[in-house]
Amino acid sequence: MLEFEQLKQDILTLPDDAQRLVNDFVAFLKQRYPTHGQESHHVIDLDQEPFVGMWCDRSDMADSSAWVKQVRQQHWHR
Secondary structure (H helix, E strand, O other): HOOOOOOOHHHHHOOHHHHHHHHHHHHHHHHHOHHHHHOOOOOOOOOOOOOOOOOOHHHHOOOOOHHHHHHHHHHHOO
């Protein structure tokens, strides 16, 4: 723990710009080398997302498979 305290003191004696660089570098390293306990999986409730159902009133998309097929034919088979 003594080394950590010395490192902390060394960082605190740096100018503010250098301290921000140290902070940014540590954040980069944490992303690059995640530890097992740090990885979190955020579960998204899609029913609550605003984009779900945004085209529900479009009559041309009642059959989404047919709509995709039609769009592909229009754009890929000219």
